[in-house]
Amino acid sequence: MQHWVSGPTGRRSRGARRRPGRAFDGPLRKSKSISREGAHIMSRNLKVGGSLIALIVATSSFATTADAQGSAAAAAAAPAQLEEVVVTGSSIRGVAPVGSNLVSVGQEAITKTAATSVTELVNTVPAITTAGSTPQGQSAYSYYAPQIHSLAGSGSNTTLALVDGLRMPGGGLQYAQTDPNIVPTSALQRVEVLADGASSIYGSDAVAGVVNFITRKTFNGLQVNGRAGSADHYKSYDLNAIWGKTWDTGGFYIAGQYLSQDQLANKLRPFLSQGDYRSVGGSNTNQFTCSPATIRTPASGSNVYLSPSATTTIPGTAANGPCNTSIYGTAIPGVEREGVMAVFTNDFSDKLSVTGKFIYNRLQTFASGLPGALNNITVYGPGSGKGGQINPFFMAPAGEPGATQETVSYLALNSANDYGTDNYENNTVYLTGVADYKLTNDWSMTFSNAMAWSNSVQRQRNVFCSTCAVLDLNGTSQSNGSTTTSAVPGQNIVALNLPLTTANALDVWGNRTSDAVLKQLYVNNTQTQHLNIFYQTKFEVQGKLFDLPAGAVRMAAGAEYMWVKQNVDAVSPNNTSNTSLGARYFVSNLGPRKVKSGYVEFLFPLISEGMGVPFVQALDVNISGRIDNYSDFGSTKNPKIAANWQVNDWIKLRGNYAKSFVAPPLNQVGDPSQGYLRGATGTNASTQIAVPFALYPEVRNVPGCQTVTGPTCTVGGTLNPGLDRSLGAGFAGVVPQTGDSWSVGVDFSPPFIPGLVANVTYWANTFTGGVASPAQPLIINSAALHNRLTICPSGCTPEQVRVFTNVDNGATVGATLPPTVYFMINRDVGNVLNLDVQGIDAMFSYRIPTDALGTFTLGGSLTYFTKFDQDFGDAPFSVLNTSGYNSQFPSIQTKARGQVGWQKGPVAVDVFANYTGKYHNWINTSILPVLSDASGNPIGGGDPVKADLTFDVHASYEFEGDLLNGSQVYIDVKNLFDKDPPFYNGNTTGVGVGAWGFNGFTSNALGRLMSVGFRAAF
Structure with missing residues (x-):
């Protein structure tokens, strides 16, 4: 089973091996194995096995991980058969990323999760922010892009998602983040996760790490996969297929997928639609x-x-x-997705190899309108x-x-219960081309190009006017x-x-x-459209510089050019009537942004096994650096240094330090020609907010507050209205968000316990200047944001209002601003969020083969935060083991996943346990108040939320023989005991439209989902 890794430009073996009896592996082709030096380096680096995060993901299938370890050992013993590999996190071919955690999960592990999308696959990883959540519908703060270690969200996209090492276009309507689900699951070869800073290789967004979705290089034959799932008042269907043809020098394949998932209305789950939650310790909503x-x-x-x-x-x-109005809501929108992917690859000579890829994907989500x-x-x-x-x-x-x-x-209400629809549609076209040319035996060059168009449209039809x-x-x-x-x-x-x-x-x-x-x-129609256009070209050379006693010093260097543009077009009512009689149009042209980059990476083998150094079988050091120049905010430089210390055959120590960054998203910067608007209006009448007298003594003189006896006065009503502004980050002079990360870890597979593989990593990330629009409660209660709320006890002057609304520079305001304004709250996007996060990732996998009873596997993976501090420019405070204080990401301390598996012959059964530890709800709707210090920062309190433990079961039968060889049928059950999520007194929009009563970032609202599926290979 081939799990070996693909790298920054998606280049993989030019000599893939075919497994007997499998119609869907690559062809036998001219062998182009890696050099003796490369074989030695890879053998040394991969001897212990996969990294921590590799094995975290591989808890989806610990047998797969164990097999991969065996493959590594076999490959090291037979270097003549080794494939040429390029690894995520390194530009140097044939070398695993030094000092870092890397996952490579192949087709077998993907099959055992019964995943219909890559979102469903990565949501089994405890280190991913949304692990355990409903894998359906957009995340409100990251579209579909995964986030590692809860390290912010929204515009602060600290995890870079790639397809075959190349960037994808932005998508969605909020932060222009990527949707890796455009890859049909039948075309997915493996997923690689690097949980370390990687801007020195990839540039922007790789602060928390990289998730690289690797597609198949070639395919020969036909494979058809299907799955039908059912939960209470819920159905899902998935059909995907791949057909391909290979020849001596290359191949062609085409893969397609159709996915349908029902919407889930609140009324279909009592914990979503109870309305009055006081009987379970909550609020009356x-x-x-x-x-x-x-x-x-x-x-x-x-x-x-x-x-x-x-x-x-x-x-x-x-x-x-x-x-009770919650019975009319939609917790999870319905989904329909159709996609096709075509890949052509060919070696035109012993020196030149070319690969081209085309992807088209259409996504629709739909939800019923509300009365x-x-x-x-x-x-x-x-x-x-x-x-x-x-x-x-x-x-x-x-x-x-x-x-x-x-x-x-x-x-x-109406008798027909027809309140219109709220639909979303995305169409993406993605094209890539990669050409490899071998200059000499030691040097090669690569030219790669990617371009894409992603058009997202939100439509409301026949909704309330x-x-x-x-x-x-x-x-x-x-x-x-x-x-x-x-x-x-x-x-x-x-x-x-x-x-x-x-x-x-x-x-x-x-x-x-x-x-x-x-x-x-019910005649209103609205539409918002975001068109993202993306182009990237890259040129790279790499090879051997010179020899040291321990091996060859290798280098890779490259230059990139990226061009990004986003157009926004929105139609909404203008408050004179319905949209057919009076409409407001908003058009914004963002960019183009032009990025010029250069990078270099060196690998230094300092000690080798033959040098006889005590307790050092091998010592390798990797140094890399990158410069990016952005047309709209200047340059940024990001280095990384990493080392591997191979103590002996079964213990490896590793560590690294990196600086990384996130470029402010174009639509968060705003349109400078329109006063940095990022929507149709920049200023509107404020909702009601509770203002503490202790932090804002002047609010005592606002009408309606003079006689209040409590600690706060609620303003924003008809008696004391105010304004709320949210302009783009360009208005405040946004700069790139920066990150510093380091990690140390140990991988070990003791020979005295055959079949055991374990990893432990301690990691730390600091994140400075995260781009966000602070919520009103954060502004009110945070000393560093204190100046974003202006109180006018006698009413703000016209000049104050004029400057605040920024109308002189083209910004617009809402239709009915109050005649007298008593406060103004500034929620402009800016570099407001700083994080200091540390934690432990740990795992073990134990494979126990027996002659009579088959093979047993045991395993577990854990992500445990030891520190989660944040600040807004003042003294840091801890939000460790809480959720809700930050609307864009949780900071729950413990997540884990475990597995017990058994396989004998064609039959396999795996049981998975998914665990989220107990935590405190710090959302502003918690029943128990969140306690604050004198500066307004939280120090405790909040509602306790129970731990969540669910079980999944996957059972499969794989056919053998000439006719159905490699085909499989399976039964998959998620949430075996149909357990409701722990009660959470709040409304999160981590998935879907969101609903009260559960934490959408970490809990699955579907309940028990039973699926049957098949994989037919021809």
């Missing part, structure tokens, strides 16, 4: 948006009549919300003196029959009923629907609304 409407009058103040027939009021606090909600809309009744604004259906509450004005909150509903309630587009306020900022456009009659008014108190009015409530 029910709302006052009800049908019929709930009512407030000037006399009732903040107290609420629950219906027009109510004779008494109740306090309008969150705990009293009567209506529209209105909050605190002013309506007028008889006796109000409002003339044509009087709603003919007006009903005063029974407890206050003389009321002539009220504010209503309403949920716009809130402006239409307000027009039908009070005759204006304004929630306060103003007939003079412009609906469009900066223009004198007043939208009116006067006079209100029974034909054009909305009845929120009963069911007297006309069919025409009801129909036009």
